Amino acid sequence: MADPPILVPPKMVKPEDLHHHVLEQLPNLTYCINDNPRWGKEVVIRSWQICVLLSCLVLFCFVYVVKMVFFWWWKLGKEVAQFFIVYRVGFVKR
Helix, strand or coil, X not given: CCCCCCCCCCCCCCHHHHCCCHHHHCCCCXXXXXXXXXXXXXXXXXXXXXXXXXXXXXXXXXXXXHHHHHHHHHHHHHHHHHHHHHHHHHHHHC
């Protein structure tokens, strides 16, 4: 009969062996995702972000208001047409 296998716990790994700096792993890397951009680049990025958000907000509001006004006029025209139809039917019946 074969002996049961001996279970050996894994070696303890030091925490500093688990984490390596990005530049140690990729020496040709010039910019890391965790790095903060320079102040000039940050100001330009934030300015573009504000311009895009404001332009989308203005465009959305403009389209929404135009659509709302158009449907209001369309509904009003429909009600006026119904009024004239009812008026003519009532006039014909007399």
